[in-house]
Amino acid sequence: MRLVPLYFHLILLTLGNAFLLTLVAVYLNAQGASAAQVGLVGSAFYLGMFGASFFADKFIQYCGHVSALILCCVTMALAALALTWTDLLPLWLILRMFAGVAAAIGFVAVESWVLGVAPLNQRSRSMARYMLVYYFSYGISQLFIDWIPLSGILGFCLAAGLCLLSVVPLYWTQRPDLNGDPTTSMVANSKPPRSERALGLVGCLVAGMLLGVLSSLMPIQLKQLALGEEVGLYMAWLILCGMAFQLPNGTLSDRLGQKTMMAVQTAMIGIGCLLLWECEGKSILLLAFALLGAGGFTLYPTTMAYACGKMNGRALVKMTQKLMFVYSLGSLAGPMMAGMMLERFQAGLFLFVILLVTGWGIWLLMMRLLSNKPVGTTI
Missing domain, CATH: 1.20.1250.20 (MFS general substrate transporter like domains)
Known part of the structure; x- marks a missing residue:
């Protein structure tokens, strides 16, 4: 039960981020961008994730899990809104790269949180629940493509709003103690x-x-x-x-x-x-x-x-x-x-x-x- 608020955070964040991943490609295609440009913008997000994997642990250690997640959510929301302010491809590449960095840090924070608070003999079950929540949210987010007009800024505002809203459940989360029982810390x-x-x-x-x-x-x-x-x-x-x-x-x-x-x-x-x-x-x-x-x-x-x-x-x-x-x-x-x-x-x-x-x-x-x-x- 103590992970329920974290799962609600994951649902809202995934709804916003996964919808935005698809929205960016569809929006650029509708604006007449070439397939190469669409692919380049998509790759920028994953390049940001790749780069963040070099320093995510230090960032989380410095800020703490909750603060790191809040900063990631705000960054992703601002990066989504900023896409509506410019049509310059280089700026879109930079913004999507920043979003990828924030997403990667968020994944590392959530996954280490889920694994860290789970009993050692139940970690696979904890990861299974995490993946189930993630895939469910990812699938639901794709339905927004048929419901939301894709020609204006409404879709980007929705994605940014969901990312910001995902901060709210973190208010009820208990900060994770990943070091466990001091008497067993050497073993753990x-x-x-x-x-x-x-x-x-x-x-x-x-x-x-x-x-x-x-x-x-x-x-x-x-x-x-x-x-x-x-x-x-x-x-x-x-x-x-x-x-x-x-x-x-x-x-x-x-x-x-x-x-x-x-x-x-x-x-x-x-x-x-x-x-x-x-x-x-x-x-x-x-x-x-x-x-x-x-x-x-x-x-x-x-x-x-x-x-x-x-x-x-x-x-x-x-x-x-x-x-x-x-x-x-x-x-x-x-x-x-x-x-x-x-x-x-x-x-x-x-x-x-x-x-x-x-x-x-x-x-x-x-x-x-x-x-x-x-x-x-x-x-």
């Missing part, structure tokens, strides 16, 4: 072995590549397979299955172990892609998308909870920052690599995902074989 703050942290970091990189590819290139792949008329249906089903499996995945990860669930997720993603590649028929396609969504959208929270181990305090915030860094790197690199394969092969996206999860599965197996050997204590 101990770093997991290097192999475990390496596995978590690589897992977040794979998750970033996978989710970046699914969100940006799956509609194009479906059109190449003559399924263009049902793109919306399949994409909605993909996200819905990812949301539905969050809570069961969190419970199973805490009970069976996160490594076990990583292997299950890898198998689900691989089987789903093979079915999409080889099979036809609506029922098979729905099953394949269910497996792909359920496995793909739960890999990030599972690997993140695993990489953080029993960390608390500054160590937890710092690890969350590293995970944000590799996830952002994967989100940038994945679509570029998959796009090149999609140009050369009709089912290039499925081939890329199969190769990706095969490599990840081999890495997972290697780390399991090395788990009983001394591999150091630092990354």
Whole structure:
């Protein structure tokens, strides 16, 4: 219950930020901007997120979690409003970069908060609830595109208003004590072995590549397979299955172990892609998308909870920052690599995902074989 105000903050902030991400692209396209310019503005946001991953932990340590979140919300709101004051592309790039920096710091603050206050044996469930709230809010935000006039400033004002409104629930939050019980601080703050942290970091990189590819290139792949008329249906089903499996995945990860669930997720993603590649028929396609969504959208929270181990305090915030860094790197690199394969092969996206999860599965197996050997204590 103590995280309920934080979840309300996350809902409002995600509604504003996710709606703005789509609004910026639609608005620029309506104003006659080229596809290259639209892509450049979109990349500026993620470049800001990438840059913030180098200093987010120090910023949060200096300001505190609540103050950092308030500053991020205000920055995102002002950056959204400022977009209505100018049509100059360089200024839009700078404003979207500032918004990306604020968003990244906010993600690190919220994720380290959620992990830090959760009991060590329930961290996967806590991350599952966090991801469920996030994906639900992200999906609802896209409905605003059909409800709000996109030609004027109303959409930008709505996005800015939601970002500012997200500050209100923080008034009822209890400031997180991420250091836990002093009698157990030495145990709680101990770093997991290097192999475990390496596995978590690589897992977040794979998750970033996978989710970046699914969100940006799956509609194009479906059109190449003559399924263009049902793109919306399949994409909605993909996200819905990812949301539905969050809570069961969190419970199973805490009970069976996160490594076990990583292997299950890898198998689900691989089987789903093979079915999409080889099979036809609506029922098979729905099953394949269910497996792909359920496995793909739960890999990030599972690997993140695993990489953080029993960390608390500054160590937890710092690890969350590293995970944000590799996830952002994967989100940038994945679509570029998959796009090149999609140009050369009709089912290039499925081939890329199969190769990706095969490599990840081999890495997972290697780390399991090395788990009983001394591999150091630092990354």
